[in-house]
Amino acid sequence: MKLRILAAVLAAGVSFSFGPASAAELEVTHWWTSGGEAAAVAELAKAFDATGNKWIDGAIAGSGGTARPIMVSRITGGDPMGATQFNHGRQAEELAQSGLMRDLTDVATRENWKDIIKPSSLLDSCTIDGKIYCAPVNIHSWQWLWLSNAAFKTAGVDVPKNWDEFVAAAPALEKAGIIPLAVGGQPWQSAGAFDVLMVAIAGKDVFNKVFGDKDEAVAAGPEIAKVFGAADDARKMAKGSNVQDWNQATNLVITGKAGGQIMGDWAQGEFQLAGQTAGTDYTCLPGLGVNEIISTGGDAFYFPLLKDEEKSKAQEVLASTLINPTTQVAFNLKKGSLPVRGDVDLAAANDCMKKGLDILAKGNVIQGTDQLLSADSQKQKEDLFSEFFASAMTPEEAQKRFADIIASAD
Template sequence: MMTRFRAAILAAGVVLPLGAAHATDLEVTHWWTSGGEAAAVAELAKAFDATGNKWVDGAIAGSGGTARPIMISRITGGDPMGATQFNHGRQAEELVQAGLMRDLTDVATAEKWKEVIRPASLLDACTIDGKIYCAPVNIHSWQWLWLSNAAFKTAGVEVPKTWDEYVAAAPALEKAGIVPLALGGQAWQSAGLFDVLLISLGGKDLYLKVYKDKDGETATGPEIAKIFKAADDARKMAKGSNVQDWNQATNLVITGKAGGQVMGDWAQGEFQLADQKAGTDYSCLPGLGMNGFLATAGDAFYFPLLKDEDKSKAQEALAKSLLDPATQVAFNLKKGSLPVRGDVDLSATNDCMKKGLDILAKGDVVQGTDELLSADIQKQKEDLFSEFFASTTMTVEDAQTRWAGIIASAE
């Protein structure tokens, strides 16, 4: 694969004809296409357009798993965009190593990113061989349970405060004709749900043993067996979802057709778009109400190498605008994520975002799986859990054995 990437380096500089002398159009690709995501992207575009350049939106419908191969193919095939979204971590590692991505160290130094980006691990995830290759724009955490207050009222039970209470309330929800757990059919949602169960029910040490240390013995042990039992509970609770996209699953919670959803904090953008208020219309449980640890994953923008001087200057302007304090606040309030800058005014945040900020302030954070595992291992994990949650015959024992084999093969 690396040979193919290196062969594409010369082609990567092929771009469209020169634009204006001091400002130009710049295509930005991403996979933010839900209503809440589109509203957030508009804030980034507005900030960039204010520099005199023009954001050309290159949204790719679907998830990151759908979009990333398209983005990579364009970059390696000689048709690079001006900037592209990836999750910060290892997703663009081979592109950087092949010399296809722009070094942003000078921009980061001038803008003092090391002084303002918190936690520092976010910028570390953008750093390869001492050089900075991406601009992180948010802190997204997967470890949330979103609950419909109306659904539980209809079912005649209290809104749960823990995962265990949630599982116990499932029969009452089903009796009321409400799907207990909304879960979309995309593979990344199933894998993400399992990872949330792992850290929220098993704790930080267990999570790091398998995903950071790749401890095969732990992966086959009884502590992990308990997590797979919880995944089986979730599988049974989600059997009536019948939706594909994550935001469709979120809408089931918003409309009271589902009791809850395990999904990242980007779900907040959908609740806000529906004019729902945290604590009144919906509730949120970081760490499933069990272990309040959040993974500091998120999104970053990478900049392919371009030969067009005007577009290269526009790339610098975009990188700066993404980290501008006002842009950080406007974007993240609509995205439902937390800003990467530790020096911005967050007085307008809602109750759920404040919970996340409190956890972040305590330092109860871990690296996300995109930072700990290669893209190939992530894909294997997604394939397994997609099959597990769609199946009624795969046993938890078989699933654990297959998962442990994936962990044992990880680098």
């Protein structure tokens, strides 16, 4: 993406005033459109509206893969929104380097973000050349297996305690007419499931060598071969899902039509909206019940440079509002994610959120692949696993292609 010449043109004439903010309308784009997500984003809108400004919702249906190109196109095309969601990591890296995104360092310094945002890797992912370009709003971990207690009761088997027990229960689920594993058709879902399997089966160190160090030899080695074997089990268990969106797959679990789903903790919002209770109606296994580790990915808001002075002031107010402790609690309780602040009261957290908080407190964390890989490398990985889950590609062939991707990854 060649943005730098365009950035110079668009940035011309942009100026900021950092006095007290006046009321302004800000269009905020995001891809939170499922029921649980909509309930959570409403909390952000309510908090911002309470400042006297107005949140203009710019939800884009689909997923991040659908929404991000639209967001980037608007920013580079001279039609920027007031704020936009991206995942923690490198998705907006070139936009910031090209001078198209607002520097939030003054706000972050004034409000001591470096002291209150935990873990520090969240703010590190917002930092480019020493400047802070985004406001993290949550910690979302991919490392979860969600299980329908009703499905296993129908199948006459105990609710599994780990991945191996889940695989062993698959035949009983199938005999009862239940899909063992729900996986939607969006490429990021199968790629994310593979990442979760890697941490559970090969461990944290191997995960970091592959995605952090870009170690081709490890990616082509025996530990990752075991992960591809598990991924082969997963795709066999997922036959019959026949859904596209992640929340449709989650609904299969909620309704007992599927035994389980590997999905990030944002799935909790869907269970909550359906009136289900953690530990009673559904079971959550962090790290697939094998390695209790969570990834510290999630969502952050970036602020494109604007020519409108009042809207520029309102951007500061929104950035501050997103980090506000009251906003953090209200939003994350509905989103199913963990707060980015370590000083907030989450007494109302459910059993699954408490498990995540405990793992976070112990420091059993890894960075997400959005933080470790460029958007281009991430897309290559997603395309591979989308094809793998939808075809008869052998695990050996898939591993070879995976190692090639890691070898050229940045």
